[in-house]
Amino acid sequence: MSPYAQPAIYWVAALVGLVLALLSEGTGDAIALALLCLPLLVIGRHVLRRS
Amino acid sequence: MSPALTRRLLAIHRMCGLIFSLNMLVFSVTGILLIFHEEIDAALGVTPRFEGGAQTVSLARAIELARATKPDGNATYVFQDEEEYPGSILVGMSPAGSRKLADSKPTFIDATSGAVRSDAYSDDSFSAVVFRLHAQLLLGPGGALLVGVIGLALLVSLGTGVVIYGPMMKRFLFGALRRKHHVRALVADVHKLLGVAAFGWTLVVTLTGTFLSIGSQLIQLYAVTELAELAKPYANSPIVSSYDTLDEAIKGAERASGGRKWGLVALPGSDFASPGHYAVLLKGHTGLDSRMLTLGLVDAADPTRVDHRQFPWYLRALLVSEPLHFGDYGGMPLKIIWTLFTLITIAMTISGVWVSFAAWRDRSARRRSEALDSGAAGATS
Numbered sequence: 001m002s003p004y005a006q007p008a009i010y011w012v013a014a015l016v017g018l019v020l021a022l023l024s025e026g027t028g029d030a031i032a033l034a035l036l037c038l039p040l041l042v043i044g045r046h047v048l049r050r051s
Numbered sequence: 052m053s054p055a056l057t058r059r060l061l062a063i064h065r066m067c068g069l070i071f072s073l074n075m076l077v078f079s080v081t082g083i084l085l086i087f088h089e090e091i092d093a094a095l096g097v098t099p100r101f102e103g104g105a106q107t108v109s110l111a112r113a114i115e116l117a118r119a120t121k122p123d124g125n126a127t128y129v130f131q132d133e134e135e136y137p138g139s140i141l142v143g144m145s146p147a148g149s150r151k152l153a154d155s156k157p158t159f160i161d162a163t164s165g166a167v168r169s170d171a172y173s174d175d176s177f178s179a180v181v182f183r184l185h186a187q188l189l190l191g192p193g194g195a196l197l198v199g200v201i202g203l204a205l206l207v208s209l210g211t212g213v214v215i216y217g218p219m220m221k222r223f224l225f226g227a228l229r230r231k232h233h234v235r236a237l238v239a240d241v242h243k244l245l246g247v248a249a250f251g252w253t254l255v256v257t258l259t260g261t262f263l264s265i266g267s268q269l270i271q272l273y274a275v276t277e278l279a280e281l282a283k284p285y286a287n288s289p290i291v292s293s294y295d296t297l298d299e300a301i302k303g304a305e306r307a308s309g310g311r312k313w314g315l316v317a318l319p320g321s322d323f324a325s326p327g328h329y330a331v332l333l334k335g336h337t338g339l340d341s342r343m344l345t346l347g348l349v350d351a352a353d354p355t356r357v358d359h360r361q362f363p364w365y366l367r368a369l370l371v372s373e374p375l376h377f378g379d380y381g382g383m384p385l386k387i388i389w390t391l392f393t394l395i396t397i398a399m400t401i402s403g404v405w406v407s408f409a410a411w412r413d414r415s416a417r418r419r420s421e422a423l424d425s426g427a428a429g430a431t432s
Contacts, residue, residue, distance in 0.1 A: 007225065010248050010251060015251050022339050029381060032381070033384050033385065043244060
């Protein structure tokens with residue numbers, strides 16, 4: 001598997017989240033924020049993992 | 052990709068990153084402060100809070116009141132934003148001899164009582180200084196262009212970082228952190244993980260920041276080309292100085308725009324209007340539309356004559372860049388996400404600098420030890 005396969009998911013999530021938050025309102029915002037949070041959660045999961 | 056090319060790109064990545072790491076840290080720390088500038092200003096009492104109530108002061112009257120406080124100055128714009136400055140009308144006053152919006156400072160007028168707070172705005176307020184540090188490195192308008200150049204270098208650093216990530220991570224799983232290895236390997240892994248996972252956000256924020264650095268030039272370009280062309284027939288007319296028709300002109304511009312709401316009016320004679328026109332900036336009500344301003348050019352003598360138009364593509368791109376850079380369009384949750392990403396950027400910068408210096412230190416130590424070994428070998432032979 002390409003080393004870019006997984007990061008690309010987080011890039012797309014961040015970009016879609018940013019644009020969706022700009023375009024949308026109400027429930028759209030929640031989806032946008034969730035997408036934006038995805039790279040943060042991934043970083044948190046890997047950094048905080050014990051081994 | 053050949054190892055030689057990877058090494059060359061790594062050298063570019065390190066060089067751009069190292070040279071501008073201090074700038075990146077300044078942008079990041081000031082960026083976090085700017086995310087919360089409304090809260091900071093409110094806590095420091097920078098923005099006057101009026102009691103609120105029904106607006107009884109007309110905009111024309113508000114300008115009169117502001118002009119009375121600075122008889123030598125020129126009124127250049129009127130601004131109202133119920134969310135940011137509730138109960139206030141802001142009148143931009145430029146110093147004598149200038150009619151530029153950029154030179155103007157706002158005078159706060161209570162929309163209910165007409166009370167004036169000419170002392171409310173300060174160039175030396177904490178947020179204003181932080182903003183100038185972030186956008187101009189405290190070097191004035193020229194500093195914004197320097198920020199743009201730094202932005203380009205940071206884009207090169209980001210781009211090369213992503214390109215070399217692939218060859219470097221071929222043998223590793225995504226997010227693998229070599230905790231049992233040398234501390235340099237662990238910090239390098241953390242740097243790569245932070246950089247690659249947050250790349251989407253950092254790319255957008257760096258791109259928009261670089262574009263915003265030439266914002267003043269783009270606005271000036273519009274003023275001297277398209278806007279100057281529109282104002283040509285009025286170029287030699289005397290500057291309108293009575294604003295009795297202003298409230299009517301705004302209503303006319305809002306009608307012509309299909310129900311958009313006014314946000315700012317550049318007054319006749321200012322560098323964003325003709326001597327005989329009000330330039331009314333109109334915004335939509337929701338989402339992206341509330342960011343995409345349009346222009347209503349209204350004849351000050353006959354406010355029924357309205358020319359409503361879109362801004363050119365480069366100004367629309369500028370308007371979209373601002374929220375995407377500052378993250379100020381989604382309330383507190385988005386501000387927190389922006390802060391977390393910025394903290395990650397800070398960690399990425401520090402870890403990158405540390406890894407570069409550690410690599411340099413290790414290389415030097417190895418060279419010294421090799422030199423000693425060869426010296427010892429020479430002595431024994």
